[in-house]
Amino acid sequence: MAESIPADATHGHDVHHHAEQSFWSKYVFSTDHKMIAMQYMFTGMAMALIGGFMAYAFRMQLAFPGIEVPGYGTVTATDYNALVTNHGTIMIFWVAMPVLIAAFGNFLIPLMIGCDDMVFPKINRLSYQIFLLSAIVLISSFFVPGGGFGGGWTAYPPLSAKGEYNLTSLGSSLWLVAVALEFVAFLLGGINFVTTAMNARAPGMKMFDIPIVVWLIVVASILFMASVGPLIAGAVMLFMDQNIGTAFFDPDKGGDPVLWQHLFWFFGHPEVYVVLLPAMGITAEIMCVFARKKMFAYKTFIYTTFGTGVLSFTVWAHHQFVAGIDPRMANIFTVTTLLISIPIAEMCFIYIATLYGGSIRLTTPMLWALAFVAEFLIGGVTGIFLGASGADIYFHDTYFVLAHFHYTFFPIAIIGTFAGFTYWFPKMFGKMMNETLGKIHFWGTIIPFNGIFIPLFVLGGAGQHRRIYNYQHFPDLAGVEMQDLRVFATVSLIIMLAFQLVFFYNCFISWRKKEKDAGKNPWKANTLEWTAESPPPHGNWPELPTVYRGPYEYSVPGREEDYYPQNVPG
Amino acid sequence: MRPIANTRMAAGIPTGRLAVWWVVASEIVIFGGLLASYIMHRIAHPEWGDQAANTNVWLGGFNTFVLLTSSLTAVLSHKAATAGNGPKAARLLYATCLGAVIFVCVKAFEWTTEISHGYTITSSTFWSFYYTAAGLHALHVIAGAIIMLLVAETAKKNLELHRVELIGIYWHFVDIVWIFLFPLLYIAK
Ligand SMILES: [Cu+2]
Numbered sequence: 043m044a045e046s047i048p049a050d051a052t053h054g055h056d057v058h059h060h061a062e063q064s065f066w067s068k069y070v071f072s073t074d075h076k077m078i079a080m081q082y083m084f085t086g087m088a089m090a091l092i093g094g095f096m097a098y099a100f101r102m103q104l105a106f107p108g109i110e111v112p113g114y115g116t117v118t119a120t121d122y123n124a125l126v127t128n129h130g131t132i133m134i135f136w137v138a139m140p141v142l143i144a145a146f147g148n149f150l151i152p153l154m155i156g157c158d159d160m161v162f163p164k165i166n167r168l169s170y171q172i173f174l175l176s177a178i179v180l181i182s183s184f185f186v187p188g189g190g191f192g193g194g195w196t197a198y199p200p201l202s203a204k205g206e207y208n209l210t211s212l213g214s215s216l217w218l219v220a221v222a223l224e225f226v227a228f229l230l231g232g233i234n235f236v237t238t239a240m241n242a243r244a245p246g247m248k249m250f251d252i253p254i255v256v257w258l259i260v261v262a263s264i265l266f267m268a269s270v271g272p273l274i275a276g277a278v279m280l281f282m283d284q285n286i287g288t289a290f291f292d293p294d295k296g297g298d299p300v301l302w303q304h305l306f307w308f309f310g311h312p313e314v315y316v317v318l319l320p321a322m323g324i325t326a327e328i329m330c331v332f333a334r335k336k337m338f339a340y341k342t343f344i345y346t347t348f349g350t351g352v353l354s355f356t357v358w359a360h361h362q363f364v365a366g367i368d369p370r371m372a373n374i375f376t377v378t379t380l381l382i383s384i385p386i387a388e389m390c391f392i393y394i395a396t397l398y399g400g401s402i403r404l405t406t407p408m409l410w411a412l413a414f415v416a417e418f419l420i421g422g423v424t425g426i427f428l429g430a431s432g433a434d435i436y437f438h439d440t441y442f443v444l445a446h447f448h449y450t451f452f453p454i455a456i457i458g459t460f461a462g463f464t465y466w467f468p469k470m471f472g473k474m475m476n477e478t479l480g481k482i483h484f485w486g487t488i489i490p491f492n493g494i495f496i497p498l499f500v501l502g503g504a505g506q507h508r509r510i511y512n513y514q515h516f517p518d519l520a521g522v523e524m525q526d527l528r529v530f531a532t533v534s535l536i537i538m539l540a541f542q543l544v545f546f547y548n549c550f551i552s553w554r555k556k557e558k559d560a561g562k563n564p565w566k567a568n569t570l571e572w573t574a575e576s577p578p579p580h581g582n583w584p585e586l587p588t589v590y591r592g593p594y595e596y597s598v599p600g601r602e603e604d605y606y607p608q609n610v611p612g
Numbered sequence: 613m614r615p616i617a618n619t620r621m622a623a624g625i626p627t628g629r630l631a632v633w634w635v636v637a638s639e640i641v642i643f644g645g646l647l648a649s650y651i652m653h654r655i656a657h658p659e660w661g662d663q664a665a666n667t668n669v670w671l672g673g674f675n676t677f678v679l680l681t682s683s684l685t686a687v688l689s690h691k692a693a694t695a696g697n698g699p700k701a702a703r704l705l706y707a708t709c710l711g712a713v714i715f716v717c718v719k720a721f722e723w724t725t726e727i728s729h730g731y732t733i734t735s736s737t738f739w740s741f742y743y744t745a746a747g748l749h750a751l752h753v754i755a756g757a758i759i760m761l762l763v764a765e766t767a768k769k770n771l772e773l774h775r776v777e778l779i780g781i782y783w784h785f786v787d788i789v790w791i792f793l794f795p796l797l798y799i800a801k
Contacts (some may be wrong), residue, residue: 152617159615161627208783233634241627242617267638272645279646279744288733288740290649296657301649444672582774 073163074580078170079149079468083463085177090456093132094539100125105525105532107512120209123192124184126509130195131217134313135224136177138455142320143266144173144228146462147235147259149470152579153571154246154253156587156609160234169230169424176223183216191217194509196306199291199299203283209298215284222277225270232263244570244609246589250341251608253569255323257344262319265351276305300365303390307358313452315354318418318509319347321458322389325411328465329393330594331567332408333400334604337594339392346392350385357382363431364438372431379429386422390415401597405565406480410461413488414453421449424499439509442502445495452491460487460545469558471553472576479548486541492535497527552574566605569593573609619799636785639752643789646748647796650741654800661801666731667742668722672798675718676790682711683787686780693777698770704777705764708783712757721752740792742797749793752786 046432054438063072072078095113102109105116110116120463148166152159183192191214205211239252239260279290280302289295291302328335337343359367359375393415402408426448427433432496437443460483467475506519513519513528563572570589574582585610618627654660689704722745733743756779763775 141691157615157617157620161615161618162631163615229638233638235629236634237631238617240623241625241630242620243622247622267634268641271641271643272648274642275646275649275748278748279649279740282740282744286733288744289735289737290744292737292739295734298653301653305645305649328737370652478634480680483706 052564052612054509059364071167073159073167075152075160075163075166076114076146076470076578079145079147079164080171082140082148083145085174086137086145086459089132089136089140093129093137093409094542096125096129096132097535100129100540101532101535103511104513105529107514120189120192122511123194123509124190124210124213126422127192127195128180128184128190128217131180131221131370133318133451133455134195135221136180138317138451139224139228140173141459141461142317142324142455143235143259143262144169144231146320146324146466147231147263149466150253150571151235151238151259152242152435153246153469153582154569154593155239155242155257156570156583157238157242157304158581158583161238161242162234165230166234166253169227169234171225172230176220176227179216179223180220183213183220185217186212188213191309196310197280197302198306199280199283199302200293202302203280203291203299205284207262211284214522215281216279218284220276222274222281225277228266229261229270234266235263236260236267244587244589248610250344251589253323254337254340255320258319258323258326259346261347262316265312265319265354265560266316269309269316269355270307271310276302300367302421303362303365304358306356307361309359311358312351312354315350317454318450319350321414321454321461324458324462324465325393325414326396327567327569328407328411328461329396330596331403331465331565332411333397334403334596335396335400335594336596337392338395338398340592340594341391341393346385346388350382350389353378353382353385357429360429360431360434363384363434365573376429376431382424383422383426383429390419390422391463394591406475406477407461407465407483409481410457410464411483413484414457414461417449417457417488417491418453421453437502438505440502441498441506441508444508445498445502448498452495454485456491460484465565466571467498467549467552468564469571469574469578472558472560473552473555474560474564475552476548479544483541483544485547486544487538490534490541492536494531494538497531501527563607566603568595568605568607570608573607626774628774628778629781632781636781637784643745643748643792646741646745647792650745650796653737653741655794657738662743663731663736663738664798664800666726666729667798668725669798670793671718671722675715676736676794678711678714678718679790681712682708682715683784685711686783690777690780693767693773696770696773698767698773700766701776702764705760705767705779709757709760709764712760715753716750719746733763745793745797749786749789752789756783756786 069077099111099114099117099224100122102111103122108116114301148160158340188205188210190210191197191208192210193208193214197214197217201207202210205214208214239256243252258447279288282288283291283297289297291297291299293299326337326343357375360379363372363375416419424442428443428446429436464475464480467473501524504519504524506513506524510516510519513524540589558576560576562576565572569576570587573587589608590611591606591608593608597604621627623630628683685704685707692698692701692704733740733741757799760779760783763772763779766772767776
């Protein structure tokens with residue numbers, strides 16, 4: 043067995059002869075980590091379009107109640123519930139997770155640590171197939187009698203536990219099955235990520251020579267593995283409550299609906315960091331490259347990540363301040379929640395210190411990275427109000443909460459993805475994207491994004507409750523000033539969605555270009571993926587690289603070039 | 613074809629063993645969530661002790677003994693595999709599987725009796741937990757036994773002997789889960 047064989051000695055010859063593969067084995071049943079990354083990436087993006095379309099439909103209903111929404115039709119109250127529920131579910135579990143963890147993790151981990159593939163390529167493929175199945179189950183739930191699940195993305199029982207309450211009994215069960223399958227897919231993927239990063243590093247690559255983004259994806263995978271278990275158990279329990287009539291969450295038979303909230307948020311809060319950390323890692327890579335500076339406090343950043351990870355398991359009940367928990371417990375969770383803002387703030391300061399004094403190049407990926415920090419900061423700062431139980435009792439379930447978490451999740455899932463995608467596009471496809479179109483797309487996304495959610499903060503502060511079908515039914519919320527803000531948010535959303543066409547057009551024309559103009563290392567970066575061909579062939583390198591230094595040796599004094607790739611001896 | 617990545621060992625632990633430990637870690641959290649929920653409820657509802665009194669402690673105890681014995685044969689199998697004796701390792705794995713079969717049969721008998729006395733999964737929250745936790749564990753026993761048969765098939769031919777250790781780690785985990793379940797579900801008053 044391999045244990046006794048020195049690294050790389052036996053299989054080096056395999057890399058060279060890969061016969062031409064058929065379409066199916068190359069694109070559909072591939073075990074190549076880069077192809078699986080692309081499958082995750084494009085499935086995630088397709089799901090983002092579906093989730094975005096849902097947002098368009100229900101925002102139209104909120105701004106212009108009762109109208110025939112172009113491209114959708116009339117949004118009924120049941121539709122509305124299913125749309126808001128599945129918009130949230132899709133954007134978190136079928137967009138942020140697959141794109142940030144699975145796609146970038148698959149693409150980057152082997153390339154950045156200098157090996158030819160994941161340690162278990164077949165498990166990796168299985169992970170994607172289960173994920174795809176989960177996406178199909180979720181989408182199919184919209185076409186069953188009763189329609190898609192309408193109990194909110196947090197699926198609180200008793201509403202979610204009984205078909206006669208949520209009116210979507212089949213839809214709610216399919217929703218649960220889809221979520222559980224998705225978790226299984228990411229558990230398989232996560233085990234691969236962690237094992238690969240721990241064991242398959244290039245010769246010479248020490249723990250602290252690993253690029254930040256790999257570190258953060260690995261920590262995120264561990265957080266996911268350590269937090270999702272109770273929710274998997276919870277999903278099984280809720281499924282049985284729905285379909286067999288067990289009594290876990292049913293107060294009539296001695297069950298406790300708040301138990302679900304604990305299980306859900308014990309996972310749900312770490313989940314924020316599961317998707318946040320990869321986005322922060324992507325941002326760190328981009329900032330070092332385009333500030334041409336060494337990462338400030340690389341080790342501190344990693345230790346801070348560990349601290350955040352540990353703390354993230356101690357804050358979950360800040361989602362339950364109005365669920366009847368003991369006020370003394372609420373105090374404890376307030377303190378832990380306020381504590382967790384410290385490491386995150388520290389990471390933001392590390393970004394700023396990295397930028398300070400650098401020779402900054404405002405390329406499209408750099409703009410996205412800067413925007414990530416700026417916008418996420420707004421999300422973080424507004425979170426402080428909600429983490430404090432005293433304020434949260436007033437803000438709970440208002441649009442203030444909604445705007446807050448969109449200011450965290452949008453920077454993570456959308457801005458982080460665009461940052462990473464535009465930065466690694468040359469590596470993925472061997473071609474440069476158009477910078478002008480990239481910048482148009484950037485501003486066309488960022489400005490309307492703020493246009494959507496700043497009004498929602500105001501509406502939330504004015505007491506607008508979330509998950510309401512038509513505010514005209516509530517005299518306090520039906521005023522024309524409030525309606526104007528809703529219209530403003532909806533129009534901003536439509537503008538933002540329209541600007542995504544620029545992105546797809548840019549991808550398309552860049553991908554269609556005849557000549558591969560990217561070369562191996564268009565950004566003059568240090569990390570190992572830039573020493574492979576663009577795009578890297580199956581096996582990544584003819585001969586796997588050896589590492590001699592850390593990943594962020596930019597502008598080293600006394601060197602002619604301002605970068606110093608990890609694989610250059612000396 | 614095994615990728616080069618799979619043959620590397622930068623962390624000093626063989627990749628297969630590392631991965632199995634991570635599998636066990638994520639399984640611990642799944643059972644941990646379920647059992648923590650149960651314990652919290654149990655503390656809040658002392659009257660569940662009366663319902664728990666209807667379980668069969670003797671059969672549960674017998675099953676504990678069966679699982680512990682099967683863990684012993686799993687250890688002996690690993691020892692044989694380390695010594696390079698594939699056929700012996702395979703025989704010991706079959707013995708471990710026999711333990712799994714006995715465990716599941718006893719379980720089936722227990723459940724039939726309980727259900728015939730009217731204690732079903734929908735009777736109360738205690739019984740919901742009882743059947744769900746033990747059922748989830750039984751599924752792990754069955755899955756482990758199937759994987760063990762596959763491992764034994766190759767081990768018989770002296771191939772892939774390192775897998776004997778991997779399934780052994782998993783089997784110990786299944787065993788330990790039962791050691792938690794048995795007192796919590798059967799004995800606790
Ligand atoms: Cu939270």
